[in-house]
Every structure is written in structure tokens, then in C-alpha cells.
Amino acid sequence: MRRLISVASLSALAALALLGGCGEPQFSDAEKKTIASLALNTLPSLKVDTTNQYADVPAAAALGSTLFFDAGMSRDGTVSCSTCHKIDRQFQDDLPQAVGVGHTNRRTMPLAGVARDPWFFWDGRRDSLWAQALTPLENPLEQAGNRAAFAHYIKKRFGERYERIFGPLPDLSSVPANATPLGSDAEKTAWNAMPAGQQDDVNRVFANIGKAIAAFERSIEPEQTRFDRFAIDLATGAKPEGNAAFSPEEVLGLKLFIGKANCMTCHNGPRFTDNSFHNTGVPPVDGLPPDRGRVDAVAQVGADPFNCFGKFRDGDESACRELRFMVKDGPQIMRAYKTPSLRGAAYRPPYMHAGQFATLDEVVAHYSKAPPSVEGVSEVHPLDLSERERAALVAFLKTLSE
Amino acid sequence: MVSIWRYILAGLGLAVLLVGIVAAVYLTLPQSAPGPDLSRSKKTANGLFVASFEPERGVVRQGELQSWLLTLKTAAGAPVEGAAITVSGGMPRHDHGLPTSPQATDYLGQGRYRIDGVKFTMSGWWQLHFGISAAAGSDSVVFNIVL
Numbered sequence: 027m028r029r030l031i032s033v034a035s036l037s038a039l040a041a042l043a044l045l046g047g048c049g050e051p052q053f054s055d056a057e058k059k060t061i062a063s064l065a066l067n068t069l070p071s072l073k074v075d076t077t078n079q080y081a082d083v084p085a086a087a088a089l090g091s092t093l094f095f096d097a098g099m100s101r102d103g104t105v106s107c108s109t110c111h112k113i114d115r116q117f118q119d120d121l122p123q124a125v126g127v128g129h130t131n132r133r134t135m136p137l138a139g140v141a142r143d144p145w146f147f148w149d150g151r152r153d154s155l156w157a158q159a160l161t162p163l164e165n166p167l168e169q170a171g172n173r174a175a176f177a178h179y180i181k182k183r184f185g186e187r188y189e190r191i192f193g194p195l196p197d198l199s200s201v202p203a204n205a206t207p208l209g210s211d212a213e214k215t216a217w218n219a220m221p222a223g224q225q226d227d228v229n230r231v232f233a234n235i236g237k238a239i240a241a242f243e244r245s246i247e248p249e250q251t252r253f254d255r256f257a258i259d260l261a262t263g264a265k266p267e268g269n270a271a272f273s274p275e276e277v278l279g280l281k282l283f284i285g286k287a288n289c290m291t292c293h294n295g296p297r298f299t300d301n302s303f304h305n306t307g308v309p310p311v312d313g314l315p316p317d318r319g320r321v322d323a324v325a326q327v328g329a330d331p332f333n334c335f336g337k338f339r340d341g342d343e344s345a346c347r348e349l350r351f352m353v354k355d356g357p358q359i360m361r362a363y364k365t366p367s368l369r370g371a372a373y374r375p376p377y378m379h380a381g382q383f384a385t386l387d388e389v390v391a392h393y394s395k396a397p398p399s400v401e402g403v404s405e406v407h408p409l410d411l412s413e414r415e416r417a418a419l420v421a422f423l424k425t426l427s428e
Numbered sequence: 429m430v431s432i433w434r435y436i437l438a439g440l441g442l443a444v445l446l447v448g449i450v451a452a453v454y455l456t457l458p459q460s461a462p463g464p465d466l467s468r469s470k471k472t473a474n475g476l477f478v479a480s481f482e483p484e485r486g487v488v489r490q491g492e493l494q495s496w497l498l499t500l501k502t503a504a505g506a507p508v509e510g511a512a513i514t515v516s517g518g519m520p521r522h523d524h525g526l527p528t529s530p531q532a533t534d535y536l537g538q539g540r541y542r543i544d545g546v547k548f549t550m551s552g553w554w555q556l557h558f559g560i561s562a563a564a565g566s567d568s569v570v571f572n573i574v575l
Binding site: 352354356 | 490491493522524525526527528529530531544545547549550551552
């Protein structure tokens with residue numbers, strides 16, 4: 027009799043276990059659809075960049091790669107793009123604020139998938155990958171060079187390679203060794219003394235440097251992670267094998283991420299970004315100059331001679347709709363920053379535009395508390411997550427990096 | 429021997445009951461409140477015009493800059509020409525505005541205006557407000573779009 031009772035209660039338990047879903051994680055159809063929308067296999071193939079006719083020319087990408095890693099592309103020959111965007115560190119440097127020739131005010135951004143963005147930098151003050159590349163080259167805190175010196179350097183070091191891609195280099199014999207409209211007083215004076223045609227020639231070489239580097243950067247793409255394997259299995263109904271299976275904590279974190287914690291308001295799509303700008307109440311860093319984010323970038327991208335409306339763009343103006351229809355004012359752009367991709371984030375602390383948070387725990391605690399912004403209005407509202415929920419969100423974020 | 433079956437039956441009965449309860453809860457819970465009015469054609473607020481709003485390419489894609497067509501007719505059905513149109517909007521539940529500033533860029537004839545630069549950066553309930561001034565007067569209309 028005893029044995030019979032235990033057999034019966036065992037079978038009842040088994041029925042309960044099946045119902046409770048000990049095996050498959052329990053997601054509603056809507057949740058499954060949402061999870062599928064985040065998986066890397068939904069990433070569309072990279073669009074042609076009509077503003078850069080060399081974007082998909084292999085020789086241009088090869089030259090761009092050389093320039094990206096060449097410390098000769100700086101004032102004192104010590105800093106290259108790769109000083110800060112380190113190839114073995116997801117193209118970033120693990121520092122709260124980047125250090126080049128000087129100490130900058132922002133954190134180095136990782137580059138996976140960057141060619142899909144409409145805006146570049148934390149505040150989006152450039153509107154193409156090639157125009158972006160020109161900025162650190164002349165920034166006194168980064169590579170601190172000047173466009174006249176870069177034109178001479180390209181001619182001397184890479185003249186032949188350059189000409190095979192872009193056609194003949196202009197006559198640079200009367201171009202000063204150092205000149206740019208953005209540099210020191212001496213460099214500005216030298217630039218202003220140049221005839222307009224010569225300025226144009228130098229600007230053209232400079233723009234082509236950016237186009238070659240951009241062609242290289244197009245090859246930097248995000249990699250498949252544990253989350254993607256889990257999402258594909260969930261979508262196809264296959265049983266997740268090995269590390270594609272999620273622990274109950276990771277499942278909870280995923281549910282919070284797509285549900286109650288509202289993370290998907292901004293971190294959506296296969297790159298976990300809406301490519302837009304938001305004020306999330308991240309505090310400024312003491313000792314750094316005032317930083318108002320997007321609100322100041324709008325005028326800067328509008329004034330950039332290398333922007334999409336400018337004469338260095340290839341193709342026609344139909345490629346410039348992001349710039350044409352950008353939000354230029356209103357309270358929502360005060361201290362708004364670009365939503366970063368969360369792929370790989372777990373293994374590249376610190377976080378936010380100036381490295382404000384040292385760990386993911388601090389990031390999630392910030393979202394849970396949602397303090398008001400020092401300026402402008404934060405779009406995030408307090409979540410009051412329990413300790414267990416915060417840990418679950420962190421556990422889920424890690425699955426985007428493994 | 430009879431008693432074994434009694435226990436197993438009881439166990440099974442319990443399981444069936446549980447399935448029933450879970451199913452009932454599952455079926456009744458997700459029934460959400462009726463959503464916003466999703467019609468793509470409607471009278472403007474003061475009844476001056478009839479406005480229709482459609483994506484130019486037929487489909488709405490999240491995260492893409494798209495153009496839409498706003499078609500304006502008078503209450504009598506005549507196309508409205510030469511209208512000045514302002515566009516604003518946002519997400520009522522997230523109190524934020526639009527991620528882009530769409531504009532009326534072209535008049536395509538027969539009361540049709542191209543509204544370019546529309547982008548929806550997340551799924552959910554969006555609203556687009558149009559201010560319309562034409563010979564017949566000024567009016568406004570709001571379209572709800574749920575992604």
C-alpha cells in the first residue's frame with residue numbers, strides 16, 4: 027500500500043513538473059517573437075554606403091586597415107586609431123576616458139557593427155563613418171595631426187597605393203608642412219594663406235583617408251553569442267544544447283530585459299540599440315568639462331564640411347535623409363547620448379559615455395533607482411528591482427558576451 | 429488492487445484539474461484593454477478635412493527612415509491643394525517625442541502630400557499629429573500607429 031501511494035504521488039509530481047515546465051523555459055508567443063527580434067541572425071546585411079564610393083573596394087579597405095594601425099598618423103608618431111580601439115579588446119581600451127596625445131573627456135567606443143549606425147560618437151556629431159574618422163586625426167587630445175601633414179605623409183609613405191585607388195594625388199609641393207582650419211594659430215594662419223583650390227585638394231586627400239578607413243571598419247562585425255544560440259533554438263523549438271541552455275537566473279534576466287525592466291525601449295533589434303539618443307540620467311564626471319551630449323552635437327554635425335550635404339560626399343543627396351530630418355532642438359536632446367550596443371558589454375567595463383560606472387551591477391542599480399538628470403529630463407523611471415532581479419539582469423547581459 | 433487505481437486516478441484527476449486552471453488563467457490574462465483607434469483614414473478634429481495616412485511603400489519597418497503619404501480631401505471629397513502641414517508626435521506611454529523631425533516634402537497631386545523622415549525606433553504605440561492649414565481653414569488630426 028505504501029509503495030502504491032508513493033507511486034501515485036510521484037506520478038502526480040511528474041505531471042506537476044511538466045506543467046511547471048522544468049524542461050523548456052516558459053515564454054509566451056509574444057515573448058518568443060520579441061526574443062527572436064534580438065537574435066543576430068535577424069541582422070540585415072550591410073547596406074551600400076553611396077556617400078563613399080570606395081566603401082566596398084578591397085584595396086581601399088586594405089589601405090584603411092594600414093592607416094588604422096599606423097602610429098605615423100599622428101603629430102608625434104605615437105598614436106593610431108588602434109591605440110584606443112584595440113583589436114583584441116573589442117576595439118576599445120577598458121579606460122573610463124580615452125588617452126591619446128592628451129586625456130580626452132569620453133570613453134572609447136567599441137566598433138563592432140559600427141558601419142550600420144546613422145550617427146557617430148556618443149553625441150552623434152558626425153553623420154558618416156568616413157567623416158567620423160577625420161575627427162580623431164585632428165583632435166589635439168587624440169592623434170593631434172593636421173590635414174596638410176597627413177596629405178604629405180600619405181604621398182611619402184603610401185603614394186602608390188593611394189593613387190591606385192583614388193587616382194592621382196594633387197601637387198603638394200607648395201602646401202605648407204602643417205595647416206588646418208581647426209588647429210593651432212600657426213596652423214590656421216598657414217591654412218588661411220592657402221588658395222581655395224589648394225585647400226580643396228588637401229581636403230579631398232583628407233576625405234579619402236577617411237573613406238579608406240571607413241572601408242576597413244565595415245568589416246568589424248558583431249559575433250554570435252550564447253544568447254543568439256539560445257534564441258535560435260527557442261525559435262525553432264530545438265532543445266538548447268550545451269552552453270546554449272540558459273540557467274533559471276538567465277531566463278529571469280531575459281524576461282525582465284524584454285518586459286518589466288523596459289530595457290528594450292532603447293536597446294532593441296539584433297544590435298541592442300535603437301540608434302537614437304536618450305537622456306538616461308547618467309551623472310557627469312567631476313573635473314571634466316561640461317558635457318551636454320546631443321544638444322551641442324546638432325550644430326556641430328550641421329557645420330561639418332565633410333557632412334552628407336558637403337561636397338566631399340559621393341553619390342546624391344538622397345543619402346542624407348538622417349541629417350535632413352534630424353531633431354534639432356527640444357528638451358529631449360539635452361544630455362542625450364547614443365544608445366550603445368550591449369553585445370560584448372559584459373567584458374568591457376567601465377560603462378557609459380565617460381566611464382561613469384565600473385561594473386554592470388552599478389549600471390543595473392542605476393536603472394533600478396533612475397535618479398533625475400542634472401540637466402534635461404531622464405527618460406528612465408525607477409524600477410525598484412529586487413537584489414535577485416538585478417543579479418538576473420546582469421546574468422542575462424553576460425550571455426551577450428560569451 | 430482496486431485501491432492502486434483509485435490513487436492513480438486521483439492523481440490524474442488532480443493533474444487534469446491543474447491543466448484546466450492554468451489554461452483558464454492563461455487564456456483570460458493577456459486580454460488587454462482595447463487599444464487606440466488605429467484607423468488610417470478619419471475626419472480632422474473640427475471636421476474640415478478627411479485625412480488618410482499610409483506608408484508610401486505599404487509596410488512599416490521599425491528603425492528605418494520611411495516616407496508616408498498624407499491625403500487630404502474636403503468633407504465634400506475634393507482634394508485639398510496647397511496645404512501647409514506641420515508634423516509632430518511621439519509615444520504617449522513613454523512621454524518622449526519622435527526620434528526624427530518628419531516634414532511634408534512634396535505635393536504629389538490629388539491632395540496627396542509626402543511626409544518624409546518618419547522613423548519608429550521601438551515597438552509600441554506611436555502618435556503623429558498633423559497641423560493642416562489650407563484655403564478652407566486650419567485643422568488638426570492625430571493618427572495612432574502601433575508596431
